Amino acid sequence: MSNPTLTPTATIPQTAGIAAATAVVPKQQRRTGGGWRWKVRVTPYLFLLPYVLTTLVFFLYPLLHATVLAFFQTSGPGRRVFVGTENFTFVLADPDFRKALFNTCLFAVASIAVQLPLSLGLAMLLNAKHGRMKAFFRLAIFAPNLVGQVFVGILFAMLFTPRYGLFNRFLHELIGWGLEMRWLGDPALVMPAVVIASLWLYVGFNMIYFLAALQNVDQSLVEAARIDGADPWDIFLNVTLPSIAPVVTFVVVTSTIGSFQLFELPYTLLQGFGPNNSGLTVVGYLYNYAFDSGDLGTAAAVGWLLTFVILMVSLAQIRLSRKVSDD
């Protein structure tokens, strides 16, 4: 049975176009009228509205508020005083901020220089065609990431205990040294301790990215290189690495950003920020001002400085990796 509303269209010549067709189809006419067109235009925005509203309320407003706050000193809901750029100049001149920035950069460099090669190495080992229990090792190496920074902080605080800590006892048994090493009490050893704890936490996480990238490397290229006489190192350098370059860039950028946001791990590991602020990070410095001192203006200024640093470092890394890819 034919649809009566559509039947008349058969009589309309093709050249008459859609306008002519709609002119003789009442229902079609309703659907392409002004109201319908408005609905079609508005609908996507209605779908976007919850996200936009949430972003405005919980992101944009606080962002703007923090910007204004960075130029004030406050005392409770009742008092505030405009201080211009004083919060910024104070922070930039503060030796504790410089120490926090140094520690954070040190951690970021260690993350990239130690953590990522380890992650890549493990990924390559676990990407091997043969090998028993690959799945088990993948899970085992990734598993520490499931427990989070606070757990790892508490756990390693015990491992690093002088005399009784597993780490100290292991070192003592292995090389006859380190039984009473104050990993968390000696300013010179605090950052190495934080880096060691973070290795356990993050190596497996980044390994998963590298593993996924390695599984997408074109094996015909690898085979071709091998037939041409390339050794494994050449293959890695000239085939594997260029193939996984986008993932490497991604991991380097996210690791750097993550490193600059470091807070919970040293805070729980050291029950604070360690002797001489040797475990103080930029976010820790911000936390001190916002929640220990209640100086929200200075904390907001630190937040903006941190954002600026992360932005600059990330842009530099992305440009550098693009340049390397182009070359």
Next chain:
Amino acid sequence: MGFPYGTAPLVILLIAIVSGAAAMLSEATSPRADGRPDLIFATFSKEHAAAYQPAVERFELEHGVDVQLQVVSQRALQGRLQSSMQVGADVPDMVELLDGTLGVFAKGPVEDVGFVDLTEHVHREGLYDRLVTSRFGKWSSRGHIFALPHDVHSVMLAYRRDLVEDLGIDVSMLTTWDEFCRVGREVVTKDLTGDGVPDRYMIDLPADGGDALRLLMLQRGGAMFDEAGNVAFDNPAAVDVIDWYVRRVAGEDRISFPAGWGQNLAKAMTDGLVLFYICPDWRLKQFESDVPSLAGKMALMPVPAWEPGARRTTTWGGTGLAITKQCGNPDLAWKLAMHLYYDPAQLGERFAQTLILPPLKQAWTEPQIDAPSPVFSGMRVGRAYADLATQVPEEQSSAYMTLAVAKLSEAYNNALAHFQAGGEANLHEVARNELKSAAGRVRTVMERNRFLRDGAEIPVAAAAGTAKGVR
């Protein structure tokens, strides 16, 4: 008629409407909707809350009111209270504050402090004379008392009595730190296993100085801040303590080991690795529960004095009860505070439960204070702490206490690094210079606080022109 955007958005919309309605209904029918309790009292200590519960119930019956007792972790309590006061949001009527946190709430002008000024109440009730007076320092700012002291927290040394007696040490002779250190060296240098690693240490001292440095400085007569709130930790007492402390944790005169906290501490105690432990009364209960195997093997002695005949104790920690300015019935809150903290009839039982000595001197005659402790070799621990309570040094609160303690620790660590690198040459001078520099840093930060500068307080109305949009 169909939903114009399709079935999926319709389902999502329906779920949103139903769940929203359910949430509103649940809020409307919750017990809290029947009305806020007459008083909400928040504490950070589960032990305190358990001890207060029977007293709160009695108070509710006597006054025909509803009191809600909340336990919130210390970090969360401080953070939420700070944030709520910052924006003028709802806060509990009464809160227990941890030592050192009042200053955070008293950074601005006195009238901006979010707690009721209790100074007049304290004097009217005669509390200033009935309590250990020095305890008000922690809970005062610029001469105004904002919280009531819960405790005295005098400090003694807890020790492994069995091992100390085996070693032939007579603790009654350890009256000064000099004598204590001399005996300590004999303990540390005895290598029982012959592996070159000390088998026993005399005392548990944190390697980074931590709170121990501060409480030893207080014992010696120094202070972090003076009564006017000025930085004072670059004093001669602090120089002497750093000089002493550095030699106790490093070098050939070392007698200490950092036993830490929790399981590590319990292990060090059980193994007998460390003999003496700094022990305020709040630590007694921890020792009881964490190392039950040492029951009957522990004992207490007064802290050795810096000079013969000088102070044999110091103080570590504290809790204060404050009434917030948003409290709808401050008189009722005051009555509850008096009932919980200073009713002698229940303080004896409370001591038996918590082993924390109350600051109300009248309560020290309660029989529980003289009860022998099976853990501490039958000692009357309450009496031992009460005997030292009036010697407890006064400590002032400050918004910059956390920073000052960190800087004191920094000065100590720099002096320690100097000692480890070059020995004791110029150690005293280095300690003095480091303290001067550290205190100067705290002063610089304090000077930034425009609300504490005379004549620089700017009320909202005056600042509105320049601060549009900021609250």
